[in-house]
Amino acid sequence: MDPEETKRRIVQAAEKAIEQYGAEVIILGCTHQFGFYQELQSALGIPVIDAALAALNYAEFLVDLRNKHGWYFNKKNEYLPPSQEEIEAWKLSDLF
Numbered sequence: 001m002d003p004e005e006t007k008r009r010i011v012q013a014a015e016k017a018i019e020q021y022g023a024e025v026i027i028l029g030c031t032h033q034f035g036f037y038q039e040l041q042s043a044l045g046i047p048v049i050d051a052a053l054a055a056l057n058y059a060e061f062l063v064d065l066r067n068k069h070g071w072y073f074n075k076k077n078e079y080l081p082p083s084q085e086e087i088e089a090w091k092l093s094d095l096f
Helices: 003-021 035-045 051-069 086-088
Strands: 024-030 048-050
Touching: 003 035, 003 086, 024 035, 024 051, 048 051
Parallel strands: 024 048
Antiparallel strands: none
16 A cells, blocks of 8 residues: 555545535545644645544543533433344344
């Protein structure tokens, strides 16, 4: 794999998104080029979201909410477990 070729293709696709579709932000869809968002953001002049960094920052945000304010997401009634039929059909019990 050639990192420079990868960067070139990302820039090309981002420029097309801006010019043809009016993109106002670019969201990188993988973590392969971690940290490249800064270089790309400077070159394009619009925000570029790094998927790995965004996920990390969101996790830190949730921890801060809990630690500083005692706030958290209550999932008591939010998610239903899979039915026994689904567990058996997907062989989920084999995973644990």
